[in-house]
Every structure is written in structure tokens, then in C-alpha cells.
Amino acid sequence: xxxxxxxxxxxxxxxxxxxxxxxxxxxxxxxxxxxxxxxxxxxxxxxxxxxxxxxxxxxxxxxxxxxxxxxxxxxxxxxxxxxxxxxxxxxxxxxxxxxxxxxxxxxxxxxxxxxxxx
Numbered sequence: 001x002x003x004x005x006x007x008x009x010x011x012x013x014x015x016x017x018x019x020x021x022x023x024x025x026x027x028x029x030x031x032x033x034x035x036x037x038x039x040x041x042x043x044x045x046x047x048x049x050x051x052x053x054x055x056x057x058x059x060x061x062x063x064x065x066x067x068x069x070x071x072x073x074x075x076x077x078x079x080x081x082x083x084x085x086x087x088x089x090x091x092x093x094x095x096x097x098x099x100x101x102x103x104x105x106x107x108x109x110x111x112x113x114x115x116x117x118x
Contacts, residue, residue, distance in 0.1 A: 004058050012055050021056050022049035060095050067093045 004012075026049060033040045067089050075081045090097055
């Protein structure tokens with residue numbers, strides 16, 4: 001996938017104005033329509049919401065990559081970074097991973113319990 005350059009992300013954000021991102025359900029509904037029709041007509045409001053969601057995802061990805069790259073670079077230069085530091089930097093950048101960590105914790109706990117019951 002070719003990443004969208006920051007200037008294009010900014011231009012897209014300006015064009016979308018106050019459009020809210022599409023909910024995951026709208027994305028799935030639209031995908032269902034694509035699978036069942038030769039041609040799909042979407043209201044401009046739906047297209048705008050899908051584009052806003054795409055913009056949010058690309059922005060989060062860029063922010064995550066930049067934050068991780070900075071931490072890795074600094075660590076390679078000899079700075080002492082911990083995983084807690086990385087989590088803090090991601091949260092400070094607006095892309096916290098606490099929900100994903102909670103999910104992993106729940107999955108691991110269930111796996112350990114299942115092994116114990118064996």
C-alpha cells in the first residue's frame with residue numbers, strides 16, 4: 001500500500017470539513033453492497049463518512065509509525081526506552097494501545113484457565 005503524503009491528508013481533511021467518520025457497521029454494509037451489485041450508488045454523505053474514516057485510519061497509522069520509529073531510533077542511539085515509555089509516547093501522540101493490551105490480557109487469561117482445566 002502506498003501511504004498518503006501528509007500534505008494530501010491535510011488537503012483531504014480540509015475538504016471533508018466537519019464530516020464524521022463512518023461507523024464500522026456502515027463500512028460493512030457498503031462492502032456487502034459491493035459484493036452483490038455490478039454498480040453501487042452511494043449518497044455523498046456516505047462517501048464523505050467513508051473518506052473521513054479512511055483519513056482517520058491513515059492518520060493513526062502515520063502517527064503510530066512516526067512514534068515507533070522515533071523511539072526505535074533513540075533506542076538505537078543508546079537511549080534507554082522501556083515498553084512503558086513506548087506506551088506513554090503512543091498515548092501522548094493520540095494512539096493509545098491500552099484497549100488492545102486489555103484484550104490480549106483477557107485472551108491470555110482465558111488460555112491459561114483453559115490449560116489449567118486441561
